[in-house]
Structure formats: structure tokens, C-alpha cells
Amino acid sequence: MFQKILIANRGEIALRVLRACKELGIQTVVVHSTADSDAMHVRLADESVCIGPPPSRESYLNIHQIVAACEITGADAVHPGYGFLSENAKFADILAAHNITFIGPSGDHIRVMGDKIEAKRTAKRLGIPVVPGSDGAISEEKEAKRVAAEIGYPVIIKASAGGGGRGMKVAHTEADLEIALQTAKSEAGAAFGDDAVYIEKYLQKPRHIEVQVFGDGAGRGVHFGERDCSLQRRHQKVWEEANSPALNAEERSRIGGICARAIADLGYSGAGTIEFLYENGEFYFIEMNTRLQVEHPVTEAITGIDLVHEQIRVASGGGLSVKQEDIKFNGHAIECRINAEDPRTFTPSPGTITHFHTPGGLGIRVDSGVYSGYKIPPYYDSLIGKLIVHGRNRVECMMRLRRALDEFVVDGIKTTLPLFRDLVGNPDIANGDYDIHWLEKYLAKGE
Known part of the structure; x- marks a missing residue:
């Protein structure tokens, strides 16, 4: 197992990875820009290194500075989170050249899946259905x-x-x-x-279905079920759930099995997500993300398996902790991405959070790195937190989600909370009857 992991990210995902490291008894180093010096993950890490000014290209995308931070602190591995350098093959290669483990797939696999044309060719070769x-x-x-x-x-x-x-x-x-x-x-x-x-x-009314996969890099692969990410605005996911309301058990098992076998045949190592459009009972590959997804907590909720623990275990050479038959799906989970944006115009709303109160109770999880008095900087992604709700079934999950949204308080800035309060009461959402175009049509009606 690793002695010290450097977390090359910020915000809620940096805090998420930090928590997993602490549970595993691994020392943590975080890097940060000058704009993030008072961030929660900086406060809680064992060590922190300032790597530059606010612009991402001068800090979180500065490979030289991050490698230097690893060498200064003695970190033997890097967790990239999502975004920034998480799918940068050059970064993975440079870390390998410095004998630092990249907690993710090889640079070669990142390159293959990062080129959409080559990814489609590879998927077809591996037996994955394509558009x-x-x-x-x-x-x-x-x-x-x-x-x-x-x-x-x-x-x-x-x-x-x-x-x-x-x-x-x-x-x-x-x-x-x-x-x-x-x-x-x-x-x-x-x-x-x-x-x-x-x-x-171009499919007319598809859903966006993605399958969470893991490989051990030595010919074993498993899947952790699917997520439905069809509620999108401008191709950006807003609401995700697992399992998909559109699939039955047979379809779930079929597409999961195809993806797990493909990952094994590819010799892939670590976490990945194979994404599909789904229409009229057919799946069509669109891309593969070679990293942890923003929406990974809904998969954790229905499987009870910590995916970041699994990433660290695989990257350290420990292999997968579970076999396919060990993975069971329990209940239903939904994630809402709470952004610092105007809920109608979606204009970013940076500023100081004057009051921050998260919901609680059975089946409620909030992943966020903000707090009362925290100032949302204008330089980065507008995501400030994720509300994840789990229930024994979708009906119970929706009931808990409605209650949790009512309890959630973020004052001082505009957020997308009002949008989710509207969505949770909509009959189409309640019935799971939506596709990738639904949200934009819904928003257009309100303008």
C-alpha cells in the first residue's frame, strides 16, 4: 500500500479522496492555488503545497509544479480526481518516469479512449455495441x-x-x-x-446510460452496474441515478457483462465508465471516461463499495477486492449537482456563502468542500456540492430527496437548489419518463 498520496485536485473531490486515504491510514498531500488556500481539503490534509496563482493553467494544470510537489513531500502516488489532469496521458507518463504511481489507467489507455474515433474502433473490436x-x-x-x-x-x-x-x-x-x-x-x-x-x-429520444467498470490490469474486470445520466443541460449532467428507471434486470446484466469482459480483454487498470445512448432496447457506445466520475457516489450507495478505496487498492498492486458475484445492488440512489449558478439563467454566482446547512437523516449524503463563510472563487467549475440520497426503492428515494432538498440551505450566493425542488415534484421525473432532451425542453418552457 502507498505511504503518501498527493491529491492533484480541489473542491469536493479532493476532500472525497482525502477521506478515503485517512480511512486507509495513508498520509495525504494536497496541492492548491492561492485562491484555494482556505479550502477545506487544505485545512484537513497532512501537508499542503501552493503550486501557483488562481488560473488553472498556472496551478492545477501545471504538471511541473505538481511533480515537484511530489518530490518535495515524498509522495509515492497521485490521485487526480476528475477534470484537470485526470485524463492527461502525458501526466501519467511523466509520473511513471519519476517512479510515482498514477492512480488510474496507463497513459496508453488514456490516449486510446481520449480520441473519440479510436475509442469507437476499440469498442467495436471489444464487442461493445456502437452507434x-x-x-x-x-x-x-x-x-x-x-x-x-x-x-x-x-x-x-x-x-x-x-x-x-x-x-x-x-x-x-x-x-x-x-x-x-x-x-x-x-x-x-x-x-x-x-x-x-x-x-x-442522431438518435431521436435516447437516454444516457453509463456502466461503472473496474479492471485489475491483469485480465480481470468487473462492473458495478449502471447509472442513468439523462437529465442534462447543454450536454452537462445535472441529475444522475442508479439503477436506471429505463432498464430491466436482464438488460442490466447483459450490458454490464459486455463491459466487464471488454475491460478484462483490454487489460485495463482502475476505474472507468463506458457511456452509451440507449433507445428502443438497444445500447450504442459513445465514449469511455478513464477516471472516477462526478456521480460515482450513487454507485457506492447501491453497492456499498467505496470506489476510491478500490482505485487505491488496484493502483497499489492489490488487485480487485471483489468478484462479480460479490457485487449486489441494493435499492435506489439519486445525485443532484448543486452548482453556484442562477437557477434560471445558469450564470455563475461566485461570492461568499453566509450560511451553509446540509440535510441529514437516513440515506442522506452530501459531498461538499464548502462551509459558512467560504468564498466561492470565480476561476473554477461552479460545482459546490452533491446531494446523494438512497432509499430501498425509487419511490422512497424520491421522498427522501424531496425532504432533503427542503432542508438544504445555502445563503449568500445563487444556487441550482430551486431547480431540483421543481424537478422532484414533476410527474415525468417521478415516473422516470425522460430522455436526454427532456430538461432543455422543460427549461425552455419556463423562459
């Missing part, structure tokens, strides 16, 4: 029209090097295709420095 589309990048309009005619309109054009909705355009007819292709390539080049795009069939 019909181009075999590689599309550069010319003539080629785009040929592919679109083969798979049928509407089609979606996506950036090969990125995600989050950037470099992504839908064409409903051939007349739309030229401008969609040009716009997608332009956005992709500006956002990712790579204008390569590819084409896929």
Missing part, C-alpha cells in the same frame, strides 16, 4: 454526404478530440450538412486544437 457512423474522421463534404446517406438522417457531427457539447452539431437534412460540418470543425479546432470530426446517427 452507426463513419469509421474515421470526415474531412470533406462529399464524404460526409455519403456517410449520412448510408446511415440516414438526422446525423450528428462530433469533435474527435473533445466533448461537453463543443464541436457537436446536428444535421436533419442534406441541406443542413455543409454548415453543420464547417461549424463543428471550426468549434473543435478552437476548443481542442484539433478540428477532426466524425459522423454518427
Whole structure:
């Protein structure tokens, strides 16, 4: 087991990893920018190192400074959390060259899955169902029209090097295709420095289903069930739940088994999430995230397994602590991402939190690094906390969620809490009857 882990992140995920390390008796080092000197994870860590000014590129994305912090403190491993350098193959390679363990997959696996075109090819080779589309990048309009005619309109054009909705355009007819292709390539080049795009069939009313997987790097793989992340705004997840209200036990077992076998065949090490669009009983691979997900707590709630403990164990060479038959699913869990944003316009709302009170009671968990008097900086992601609720079934879970949202108090800034209070009372949400377009249509009605 590791002696000392450096946590290369901030906010709630840094605190989440820190807690896991403390439970395992591992010393912790956190890095922070000058804007985060009073953050909770900095206060609670065994050691802290300031690595630069507020801009991420000068601090949390500064590989040289993070490696130097490892060497100064004697950290023998780095946990990257999510975001920042968590899917940076170069970072993983540099740490390996300095004999520091990256708590995640190899740089090669990060590279393969970070390129959307190569990831799709790899998924297909591993037996994972994929969305019909181009075999590689599309550069010319003539080629785009040929592919679109083969798979049928509407089609979606996506950036090969990125995600989050950037470099992504839908064409409903051939007349739309030229401008969609040009716009997608332009956005992709500006956002990712790579204008390569590819084409896929655009599904009309899909759900977003993702499968949590783990590999030991030596040919073993397991899955921890699926999460439904269909409630999204601008391709950003807002509400996640496990298990999905849309799947039955047979579908759950089928897609989980496919993913676990693929991870084993790939020789993958650590945590990963294989993401799908799901429509009319069929799954279509869209990407794989080679890191811990923001929404991992809902999986922990229904399995009772600490996924960060598992990451650390695998990275230290201890292998997986469970076999597939050991993983049982208990009840239902929902996570709401509480952001420092206006609940109607979604404009960021940095500032000082004057009062902060979290809900409690059976089945309630809040992952947050903020406190009363804490100042939300304007430089980073607007996520300030996650409310995770667990119940014996979805009905009980929704009841607890409604009560927990009423108890949650964040004063001094605007947050998205009012949005979730509206959603929890909506009949479609109560019935689990929604797709990836539902939330944006709902929000448009309120404007």
C-alpha cells in the first residue's frame, strides 16, 4: 500500500479522496492555488503545497509544479480526481518516469479512449455495441454526404478530440450538412486544437446510460452496474441515478457483462465508465471516461463499495477486492449537482456563502468542500456540492430527496437548489419518463 498520496485536485473531490486515504491510514498531500488556500481539503490534509496563482493553467494544470510537489513531500502516488489532469496521458507518463504511481489507467489507455474515433474502433473490436457512423474522421463534404446517406438522417457531427457539447452539431437534412460540418470543425479546432470530426446517427429520444467498470490490469474486470445520466443541460449532467428507471434486470446484466469482459480483454487498470445512448432496447457506445466520475457516489450507495478505496487498492498492486458475484445492488440512489449558478439563467454566482446547512437523516449524503463563510472563487467549475440520497426503492428515494432538498440551505450566493425542488415534484421525473432532451425542453418552457 502507498505511504503518501498527493491529491492533484480541489473542491469536493479532493476532500472525497482525502477521506478515503485517512480511512486507509495513508498520509495525504494536497496541492492548491492561492485562491484555494482556505479550502477545506487544505485545512484537513497532512501537508499542503501552493503550486501557483488562481488560473488553472498556472496551478492545477501545471504538471511541473505538481511533480515537484511530489518530490518535495515524498509522495509515492497521485490521485487526480476528475477534470484537470485526470485524463492527461502525458501526466501519467511523466509520473511513471519519476517512479510515482498514477492512480488510474496507463497513459496508453488514456490516449486510446481520449480520441473519440479510436475509442469507437476499440469498442467495436471489444464487442461493445456502437452507434452507426463513419469509421474515421470526415474531412470533406462529399464524404460526409455519403456517410449520412448510408446511415440516414438526422446525423450528428462530433469533435474527435473533445466533448461537453463543443464541436457537436446536428444535421436533419442534406441541406443542413455543409454548415453543420464547417461549424463543428471550426468549434473543435478552437476548443481542442484539433478540428477532426466524425459522423454518427442522431438518435431521436435516447437516454444516457453509463456502466461503472473496474479492471485489475491483469485480465480481470468487473462492473458495478449502471447509472442513468439523462437529465442534462447543454450536454452537462445535472441529475444522475442508479439503477436506471429505463432498464430491466436482464438488460442490466447483459450490458454490464459486455463491459466487464471488454475491460478484462483490454487489460485495463482502475476505474472507468463506458457511456452509451440507449433507445428502443438497444445500447450504442459513445465514449469511455478513464477516471472516477462526478456521480460515482450513487454507485457506492447501491453497492456499498467505496470506489476510491478500490482505485487505491488496484493502483497499489492489490488487485480487485471483489468478484462479480460479490457485487449486489441494493435499492435506489439519486445525485443532484448543486452548482453556484442562477437557477434560471445558469450564470455563475461566485461570492461568499453566509450560511451553509446540509440535510441529514437516513440515506442522506452530501459531498461538499464548502462551509459558512467560504468564498466561492470565480476561476473554477461552479460545482459546490452533491446531494446523494438512497432509499430501498425509487419511490422512497424520491421522498427522501424531496425532504432533503427542503432542508438544504445555502445563503449568500445563487444556487441550482430551486431547480431540483421543481424537478422532484414533476410527474415525468417521478415516473422516470425522460430522455436526454427532456430538461432543455422543460427549461425552455419556463423562459
